[in-house]
Every structure is written in structure tokens, then in C-alpha cells.
Amino acid sequence: MSTQHIPVADVVIIGGGIAGVSIGYELAARCRVILLEMESTLAYHTTGRSAATWLATYGNHPIRALTRASREFFLNPPPIFESALTKPLGLVYVGGPGQSDQVRELHDTVRELTPDVRLIDAAEAVAINPMLRPERVELALTEPGALDVDVHELHTGFTRGLRSRGGIVVRAAKAVSADLRDGIWTMATGDGGTYRARTVVNAAGAWSDEVGTLFGAQPIGIVPLRRSIFMVPGETVPAHLPLTIAIDGSYYFKADGDQCLCSPHDETPQLPGDAKPDELEIARAIEAINEATRLNIRHVRSSWAGLRSFAPNHAPVVGPDPGVEGLFWFAGQGGYGIQIAPAAARLGAALILGDHMPADILASGCNPADLDPARLARSVGQARRGSDL
Numbered sequence: 001m002s003t004q005h006i007p008v009a010d011v012v013i014i015g016g017g018i019a020g021v022s023i024g025y026e027l028a029a030r031c032r033v034i035l036l037e038m039e040s041t042l043a044y045h046t047t048g049r050s051a052a053t054w055l056a057t058y059g060n061h062p063i064r065a066l067t068r069a070s071r072e073f074f075l076n077p078p079p080i081f082e083s084a085l086t087k088p089l090g091l092v093y094v095g096g097p098g099q100s101d102q103v104r105e106l107h108d109t110v111r112e113l114t115p116d117v118r119l120i121d122a123a124e125a126v127a128i129n130p131m132l133r134p135e136r137v138e139l140a141l142t143e144p145g146a147l148d149v150d151v152h153e154l155h156t157g158f159t160r161g162l163r164s165r166g167g168i169v170v171r172a173a174k175a176v177s178a179d180l181r182d183g184i185w186t187m188a189t190g191d192g193g194t195y196r197a198r199t200v201v202n203a204a205g206a207w208s209d210e211v212g213t214l215f216g217a218q219p220i221g222i223v224p225l226r227r228s229i230f231m232v233p234g235e236t237v238p239a240h241l242p243l244t245i246a247i248d249g250s251y252y253f254k255a256d257g258d259q260c261l262c263s264p265h266d267e268t269p270q271l272p273g274d275a276k277p278d279e280l281e282i283a284r285a286i287e288a289i290n291e292a293t294r295l296n297i298r299h300v301r302s303s304w305a306g307l308r309s310f311a312p313n314h315a316p317v318v319g320p321d322p323g324v325e326g327l328f329w330f331a332g333q334g335g336y337g338i339q340i341a342p343a344a345a346r347l348g349a350a351l352i353l354g355d356h357m358p359a360d361i362l363a364s365g366c367n368p369a370d371l372d373p374a375r376l377a378r379s380v381g382q383a384r385r386g387s388d389l
Contacts, residue, residue, distance in 0.1 A: 008196045009034040009168075011352065012187060014175055014211050015203035016042035018151075018337050019330050021158040021169075022345035023201060025080075028165035030353060034195055035167060036187075038174035038207075043155050052154075052338035053243055053254075054147040055091055056114040057106065059336050062315040065366035066340035066347070068113065069358075073342035074147060080161035083153055089254070090242030091146035092120075092129055096292065100139040102247045107141050113365065117143050129244050131237060136292045146243060148254075149338055158341070178215045185215070185326055199352060201328045206272035206307045208317075208331035217324045220376035221312045222332055225267040228277040230285075230303035232295070234260035246292065251285045253293075259301060262289060267308070275305040308335040311376055316340070318348050322374040328352055329373040347371075 009032045013020045016037030024035050054074055056067055074086045095103035107119055120128070122137035163169065173189040178200070180186075187195045204211040206224035213219060234255060241255035246265070253262040264285030266278055286297045311317050311332035321327040330348050333340065346358050347368065357368060369375075 008032075008184075010197060011199045011201060012036060012185070012195050012197040013201040013203055013330075015201075015205055015207075016159075016169065016171070017203070017205055018043065018155055018158070018341050019205065019333055019344070020201070020203035021155060021162055022341040023203060023330055023348045024167055025158045025161040025165070026345045026349035027201075027352065028162050028167040033162065033165075033167040034197070035162065035169045036173045036175060036189060036195065037169070037171050038190075040172045042159065042169070042171065052149040052151040053089060053091075054086060054149055054339045055143065055243070056145065057091070057093075057110045057117060057141075057143050058339070059334070060314055062366060062370045063334075063336045063340060064110065064113065065364045066316070066343045066361070067336070069343035069361045069364040069366060070340055072360075074149065077157070078161070080164065081153055081157035083150065085150050085154055085157075086147040089146045089148040090128065090240075091143040092125055092132075092242050092244045093141040093143075093247050094125065094132065094137055094244060094292065095139045095141075095247040096136050097138050099247050103139045103141050106247065114143065114145075116145050117141055129242055131241065131293045131295055132244070133291075133293060141247075142242075148243075151338055154338065154341065158345075175211065175214060180216075180325060183326065197326075199326050199328055201330050201348070201352070203330040205331065205333075206309045208309065208329070210272065212321070212324075212327070212329070215321075215324055215327045217321045217327055220317060220329065220332075220373050222309050222317075223269055223312075224272050224275075224307040224309045225334075226270050226275045226278065226305050227263065227308050227335060228266050228281050228285075228303065228305045229261060229263045230277065230282050231256065231259045231261055231301045232286075232297045232299070233301065234258055234295075237295070244293075246288065250288045251292075253289060253295070260295060260297075262286075262297070264288075270307070272307065275307050277303040277305040279303075310334045313376075316344060316371050317373045317376060318344060318371040319351060319368070319373050 013035040122134045125140040209219040243254040245252040264281040266281040317332040
């Protein structure tokens with residue numbers, strides 16, 4: 001279908017990563033939805049580069065709440081998905097010498113709502129992950145319910161579901177102008193297309209502030225952070241090796257077929273763009289992993305990087321812009337966008353449609369007020385005014 005003849009939509013979504021396609025799927029059940037992606041390929045920048053997992057203990061309180069509310073979807077997905085979305089993974093947070101207090105602090109924070117987490121000693125940690133050096137484990141925490149997520153199937157399934165509900169996906173269509181008249185947004189794209197809708201969902205990831213500005217909104221302080229990932233030989237690594245994270249954030253690794261997927265857990269600010277791995281951070285991670293484990297990494301087979309985009313308080317941004325009619329923020333999902341996608345999409349769709357909040361999401365401990373973009377627009381505006389004094 002020519003972009004010049006696409007009909008008027010109820011909702012236009014900007015961004016074709018996991019955020020855009022998941023909320024698009026939810027909205028398309030009741031709305032005419034068009035999704036615009038600036039790249040020629042969906043999920044190019046972040047979603048497609050994710051080493052995705054479902055971890056109940058990962059992130060701050062709003063992230064953990066949305067993660068818990070997404071678990072049932074992952075375990076029992078709807079028929080739009082053609083294969084299982086998850087498989088058992090397990091997780092061990094490792095505290096090295098002098099780091100026991102950090103492990104206990106995490107345990108105290110998550111144990112009430114993640115009752116399967118346990119503190120374990122070095123012997124049990126090595127039994128779960130035999131690649132660990134026992135002398136480098138002072139105390140550890142295990143989350144046996146952690147899951148590995150099939151990112152490709154998750155994104156493809158949501159996209160398939162969006163289209164099956166009548167949603168339209170347009171690639172290589174970067175929004176370049178926007179005009180609001182009589183409650184209707186008219187958008188032009190770089191490929192010559194024109195689109196109209198009452199509601200625009202800003203799901204542009206690292207470009208969210210840029211897109212918001214295009215629609216006349218104040219930036220909310222989205223910061224893209226680069227995360228490097230690298231693969232190393234893992235033929236001697238047990239296939240059931242759990243995700244293993246250093247409690248001080250210096251590395252993580254997990255089995256991946258006949259390889260090990262590793263990361264320096266880096267968070268380096270950079271402008272939106274095609275992220276490249278940081279070789280110095282990778283070298284640092286190799287040194288830390290070799291010190292803590294028996295992986296004995298000697299060379300890297302491949303490496304890549306993605307952008308994890310955060311709001312100032314690292315909570316997602318889900319809600320209407322406080323000053324711009326018809327603009328809805330669905331951004332700032334950081335490195336958690338995969339594991340919160342099902343619940344975040346349902347929450348966002350409920351807010352757009354004016355529905356009651358899903359009871360299971362509220363029961364998980366999620367407070368929509370914690371995600372409201374108004375809180376960030378105020379704080380960013382105050383910071384800017386202060387800097388002008």
C-alpha cells in the first residue's frame with residue numbers, strides 16, 4: 001500500500017522496537033493503528049541487540065512491579081506466538097570479598113515480592129554455577145525462577161498480532177514534521193508520507209526526546225546509555241549455566257549454545273545512533289570475569305552494543321504529555337523493555353483508551369503515578385531554569 005493512501009488512524013505510534021509493537025498490538029484490538037519506524041528494519045537499535053531475560057529482582061521498584069505482572073504472559077502467551085517465549089535460566093548474584101552487605105541489601109529489597117530468592121554461600125553458588133571460583137564468592141543470592149526470553153519471537157509475535165488486528169507498519173518513515181489542528185495531528189515523514197491521528201505514541205527509544213520536541217513537548221531527560229556485549233568460546237561450559245551477575249555491576253555472563261554471552265555491564269552516555277561496543281570496557285570485563293571464574297577467556301568471537309534509554313529516575317515513562325494535546329509518552333524502558341513489555345503495553349493501552357487499570361498490574365505494586373511524564377517535565381524544566389541563573 002502506498003504511504004500516500006494510508007487511511008486516517010486513531011493512533012500513530014513512532015518507533016518499531018519492542019515498546020512500539022507491544023503497545024500497538026494492545027491498541028489495535030480496538031483502534032486503527034499505524035506504526036512508523038525510521039529504519040528500514042524493525043527493532044534495529046536496541047530490541048534486536050538485547051540479551052533478554054526475565055528477572056524479577058532486576059531494576060527499581062516500578063520495573064520489578066511490571067516484570068512480575070508480565071510473567072504469566074511469558075509463560076502462557078496468546079496464539080500470535082508460534083513457539084515458547086521462555087525457557088528456564090536461573091540467576092546468581094555474586095558478592096566477592098567484602099561485598100556481602102551489597103548482597104544482603106538486595107535480598108532485603110526483593111524478598112517480599114520474590115519469595116523464591118535465597119542467600120547462598122560459596123559452596124552452593126559453585127554447585128549452581130561450577131565455573132565460579134569459590135574463593136571469589138563471599139556471599140551470593142539466587143533467583144531460580146529467572147527466565148531466558150526469545151527476543152526475536154517476542155517482537156515478531158507482537159508485530160504479527162498488530163498486523164492481524166488491522167494495524168499497519170511502515171518502515172523507513174521518519175517523522176520530520178507535525179502539526180495539530182482541531183485535535184488532529186498531521187505528520188509528514190521523510191519518505192513523502194502523510195499520516196493523521198488524534199493520538200501519537202512516542203515509543204522512539206533513544207530518540208524519544210527528539211520526537212517529543214518535534215511535537216512541541218518539553219524534553220523529559222531521556223539519556224541513552226551504551227551497553228556492550230561480547231561472545232566467547234564456551235564449549236566446556238555446562239549448558240544449564242545460569243545468568244551470573246557481579247553484585248558490584250562489573251560483569252555478567254550466561255551460557256549461549258556453545259558460547260558464553262558476556263558483558264561489562266557498562267552504562268556509557270552517548271547520543272542516539274548506531275552504538276558500537278567499547279573495547280576497553282570489554283577488556284576490563286574479561287579481566288574481572290577471569291578473576292572470578294574458571295572461564296579463562298582468551299579471545300572474543302564477536303561483540304556488539306545497544307542503547308538502553310533511561311529517564312532521570314530509571315523508571316519508565318508511560319502517560320500523556322502534560323502540555324501537548326494528543327501526545328502520549330511510552331519511553332525510558334532502559335534495559336528492561338523486554339521483560340516488562342506485556343504489562344507495560346497493557347498499562348499504556350488502558351491509559352490511552354481511558355480504561356480502568358488492569359487489576360493484576362496494580363496488584364503487582366505498580367503505581368501509574370510513578371510513571372507519569374509530568375513528574376519529569378517539571379524536574380527537567382526546573383533544572384534548566386536553575387542553570388540559566
